[in-house]
Amino acid sequence: MSKSSEVNKLTLAEQADRHVLYQESVQAPEAEVDFFEKTFKALRNRDAVSIREDFCGTAYLATEWCKGHPERTAIGVDYDEETLEWGRKHNLAPAGEDVAKRVTLYKDDVRNVSDEKVDITCAFNFSYCIFETRDELRDYFTKTQKGLKDDGILILDLFGGTECEDVLEEETELEDHPATYIWEHVSFNPIDGHMACAIHFEFDDGSRMDNAFKYEWRHWSIPEIKELLLESGYKNVRVYWEEYIDADDDDDELEGTGNYYETSEVENQESWMIYLVAEK
Ligand SMILES: C[S@@+](CC[C@H](N)C(=O)[O-])C[C@H]1O[C@@H](n2cnc3c(N)ncnc32)[C@H](O)[C@@H]1O
Incomplete structure (x- = not known):
């Protein structure tokens, strides 16, 4: 092949x-x-x-x-x-x-x-x-x-911002690639301010790259x-x-x-x- x-x-x-x-x-x-x-x-x-x-x-x-x-x-x-x-x-x-x-x-x-x-x-x-x-x-x-x-x-x-401490997903279509960028707030703990976030990509053929990047942060x-x-x-x-x-x-x-x-x-x-x- x-x-x-x-x-x-x-x-x-x-x-x-x-x-x-x-x-x-x-x-x-x-x-x-x-x-x-x-x-x-x-x-x-x-x-x-x-x-x-x-x-x-x-x-x-x-x-x-x-x-x-x-x-x-x-x-x-x-x-x-x-x-x-x-x-x-x-x-x-x-x-x-x-x-x-x-x-x-x-x-x-x-x-x-x-x-x-x-x-x-x-x-x-x-x-x-x-x-x-x-x-x-x-x-x-x-x-x-x-x-x-x-x-x-x-x-x-x-x-x-007011939405920031919610669990959410935001999607943005990329201009130069047949893909959508997905920004996710995976979790937020108001007691210690800890948040987990992740970046995923979804492609025009239906395939996905999950958790391309993952972050553990305090939301200061x-x-x-x-x-x-x-x-x-x-x-x-x-x-x-x-x-x-x-x-x-x-x-x-x-x-x-x-x-x-x-x-x-x-x-x-x-x-x-x-x-x-x-x-x-
Ligand atoms: C969110 S990315 C930022 C990349 C780029 N600066 C930007 O603005 O998009 C975080 C980067 O920080 C690096 N990193 C995380 N903790 C670090 C540390 N304590 N010292 C050096 N690099 C670190 C990771 O390897 C990763 O490449």
Whole structure:
């Protein structure tokens, strides 16, 4: 049997690469680089050059950062070798030698790496929520603070909203693949704030990739994170909220614009994703 007929017998789920689907579904590094550039310049009146991407996974963001300017550098830290190796092959190598040589990847726990100091450290897609006690999270924040230059900033994302603590599934059709991305809140325990989440993919031929990624997190609130950042030595913490407009097809629905503005008071929404910026 030829290789192509063997492939044809596989379902779309069996042929799919979970990292490719993850990057398309969950990550938006160009928008994040744009947010880094604008926010750092506005707060520090200079251009950021170096970043550190904690929980970097495939180093998609670190790679995009370095693509943006020939002087930029990035450190990526993740303890999962399979994911880092995927990133080296599919993100760094295609970006070319000049970009790849400016991205340094460490296979380690984010709490163990404290090498060179950077302008911006980020921990995205809520990865730092694996630290489920105040002591663990404060310890991590203290370490990030020490790894920043004197005018450096830490950027985190966080999700929440009135629906967030419910068990739910949200489906989004992918543009570049014949697949639907499914984000599931599997469980939430209001007593300790622990939540289990999972990512699944469903394909146009009916096949599924269940539990492509699974997460065990504490669902932290914005004030808890702000307090812990200040306790760990950051001087100031700003919250950036997404700007919403009326949806094109339904006046009762709002849709996010992808633009974020700094604010300290908002009306709660069913679901939101924000950036927290902590200044050293
Ligand atoms: C939610 S993914 C985030 C991937 C990417 N940064 C993003 O924004 O989509 C979480 C990543 O964190 C890594 N990870 C979890 N705990 C870690 C730790 N303590 N130290 C280093 N990496 C960790 C996992 O291996 C995984 O690749």
